Amino acid sequence: MPFELVVLFMSFAVSFLLTGPVIMLARKLNLVTNKALRFHPAHTHEGIVPRAGGVPIFLAIFITVIVFLPINKIMFGILLASSILVIIGTIDDYSDISPYVRFALNLIVSAIVIGFGLGIPYLSNPFGQAIPLDAWIINFDFFGTRSIWLLADILAIVWLTWTTNMVNWSKGVDGQLPGFVAITAIFMGLLGARFTAHDISVQSVTLFSFIVAGAYLGFLPFNFFPQKIMPGYGGGGLAGFLLGVLSILSFGKLGTAVLILSVPMIDAVYTIVRRIRKRQSPFRADWGHFHHRLLEIGWGKRRIAVFYWLISFILGISSLFLKGVEKIIAFVTCGVILLAFMLIINRMKKLK
Numbered sequence: 516m517p518f519e520l521v522v523l524f525m526s527f528a529v530s531f532l533l534t535g536p537v538i539m540l541a542r543k544l545n546l547v548t549n550k551a552l553r554f555h556p557a558h559t560h561e562g563i564v565p566r567a568g569g570v571p572i573f574l575a576i577f578i579t580v581i582v583f584l585p586i587n588k589i590m591f592g593i594l595l596a597s598s599i600l601v602i603i604g605t606i607d608d609y610s611d612i613s614p615y616v617r618f619a620l621n622l623i624v625s626a627i628v629i630g631f632g633l634g635i636p637y638l639s640n641p642f643g644q645a646i647p648l649d650a651w652i653i654n655f656d657f658f659g660t661r662s663i664w665l666l667a668d669i670l671a672i673v674w675l676t677w678t679t680n681m682v683n684w685s686k687g688v689d690g691q692l693p694g695f696v697a698i699t700a701i702f703m704g705l706l707g708a709r710f711t712a713h714d715i716s717v718q719s720v721t722l723f724s725f726i727v728a729g730a731y732l733g734f735l736p737f738n739f740f741p742q743k744i745m746p747g748y749g750g751g752g753l754a755g756f757l758l759g760v761l762s763i764l765s766f767g768k769l770g771t772a773v774l775i776l777s778v779p780m781i782d783a784v785y786t787i788v789r790r791i792r793k794r795q796s797p798f799r800a801d802w803g804h805f806h807h808r809l810l811e812i813g814w815g816k817r818r819i820a821v822f823y824w825l826i827s828f829i830l831g832i833s834s835l836f837l838k839g840v841e842k843i844i845a846f847v848t849c850g851v852i853l854l855a856f857m858l859i860i861n862r863m864k865k866l867k
Contacts, residue, residue: 519704522583522722523729530575530733534568538737538744541565546608548745556801559687559810564742566608568734569749573601575730576757584722589715592631593723593760596624600679600756604749614798617748618680625675628760634667635674635763674769675759678776682755684786685779686746688806690739690820693731693746695827696754699775700728700761702831707765720764727757740816771834774842777849778805778826785857805853808860 541547546567548558577594584590603620606612612620686692704724707717731754737743746754762772773780782805787797795801809819833845 519721519725522579523725523732525582526575526579526726526729527733529578530571530730531736532733533571533574534734534737534744537567537571538565541567541744544609546605546747559807559816560689560742560745565744566747567605567749568738568744568746569601569604569608569751569753572730572734572746572750573597573753575733576726579726579729580723583726584719585716587715589632589764590719590723592628592633593757595631596628597753597756599627600624600753601749604747604752608747608749614796614800618676618798621676621679621752622672624756625672625679628675629668629671633671633760633763635671635769671763674763675756678759678762678772679752679755681783682758682776682779683748683751684783684804685806685823686751686754687804688740688810688816688819689742690735690817691806691823692751692754693735693738694820694824695776695779696758697728697731697735698824698827698831699758699772700724700731702775702834703758703761703765703772704728705835706771707761715764720761723764724761727761739820770839770842774834774837774846775827775830777830777846778823778853781850781853785854805857808857812860812863 542565547563547565548560549563550558550561576597580586580590580594586594600621603612603617603624607617682692682696685695701724704721707720707724734744734746734750738746758772758776762769765771786804789803790797790799790801806819806823809822810816814822830845830849834842837845
């Protein structure tokens with residue numbers, strides 16, 4: 516059996532075995548969502564549903580990484596930042612944190628992992644030579660010489676904060692998030708097997724990708740319709756953060772991550788623009804995401820979840836073969852189709 520499947524299976528097993536006890540613990544600690552007592556405009560569920568899904572997912576990733584991967588500075592930073600993010604998410608699951616405070620904490624968490632050496636030294640340019648980001652370096656003395664790659668580090672912090680929130684927004688339907696996150700992580704791992712640009716081995720990047728995939732697959736049976744536990748902000752935010760990290764570790768494959776995550780990416784951009792046009796805060800949750808639109812035209816929750824998985828799988832396969840400009844064309848095509856679909860749905864609503 517390939518070692519990638521070994522780590523995926525262990526991560527899956529730990530996540531699966533821990534999710535049940537976390538469900539019981541969440542009920543005892545009142546880490547639940549009850550629409551009758553705690554209204555949230557974006558929620559689609561009914562009844563009382565435990566949250567804190569990020570806890571078993573993170574523990575599965577943490578345990579499997581400790582067992583199978585060498586812990587260097589970057590991996591330690593990833594685990595540390597992830598643990599802080601899950602703690603923030605669990606607190607948010609219990610008593611909703613202000614979205615502005617949560618956003619500020621996202622920036623801090625992203626800065627922490629960058630401080631441990633993760634960064635984007637350059638951007639691939641489909642039309643020519645790569646765009647370097649490591650030209651502007653600030654050196655300072657703090658327990659030895661330290662360096663800040665100003666442009667590279669700022670871009671990495673922005674990117675990780677963006678993926679953390681963008682992916683988290685696409686968890687509104689039972690089973691939606693863990694499925695497409697696992698698929699995306701697997702394809703990032705396959706791409707990571709080709710290249711790596713950091714002080715971490717190619718094998719570690721690939722194995723870490725499969726560990727992330729296994730943790731979310733182990734959570735999926737409990738989250739699929741009818742869900743017994745929600746990912747919560749801990750599970751959703753952690754998913755986006757780790758996919759952002761994997762896209763950087765996989766030789767700066769930001770374009771690949773954008774392609775595979777086209778649907779949640781375009782939905783997030785559309786949501787921000789829509790909220791700003793309505794003079795609403797882009798940080799405030801509402802009913803209007805793509806999965807909400809699909810519910811409005813009669814799609815069931817299982818169908819929506821499988822749709823997200825299928826699109827992610829197709830785009831993942833495409834990412835293995837498409838190159839620079841071709842990826843841009845594929846992303847723009849997805850964007851045009853998705854935008855047209857959402858405009859048609861909005862038009863249908865107005866005619867009713």
